[in-house]
Amino acid sequence: MQVNTVFGRQVVNPSRDLDETSLREIAAMTGGEYFRATDEQGLASIYLAIDQLEPVSGEPVYVRPEVALYFWPAGLALGLTALLALFSLISGGAPGANRVNRAEVQ
Numbered sequence: 001m002q003v004n005t006v007f008g009r010q011v012v013n014p015s016r017d018l019d020e021t022s023l024r025e026i027a028a029m030t031g032g033e034y035f036r037a038t039d040e041q042g043l044a045s046i047y048l049a050i051d052q053l054e055p056v057s058g059e060p061v062y063v064r065p066e067v068a069l070y071f072w073p074a075g076l077a078l079g080l081t082a083l084l085a086l087f088s089l090i091s092g093g094a095p096g097a098n099r100v101n102r103a104e105v106q
Helices: 020-030 040-053 071-091
Strands: 002-005 008-011
16 A cells, blocks of 8 residues: 655555464453455455444435535635735835836946
């Protein structure tokens, strides 16, 4: 599996660092079960086992925000851009730019 890090893209193997013995012990101490899938068929059987342990009734519930809030930062960015453009038009150039008067150059 490749992950992006500060030092660039690196290849990692999550299975190499997996301490299965500790995970099995934790599951035994807490009364839980330890599942490990190494392929798609194993994952499907784990899902079936979990569904038998705790069946879900009805359709799954998806929680999503009802009101979109992206327009607040987008509006702020648009307003600041408009103010910068207006200031640039009024002052005759970009803010902080060193303008040279053509009459002084000649």
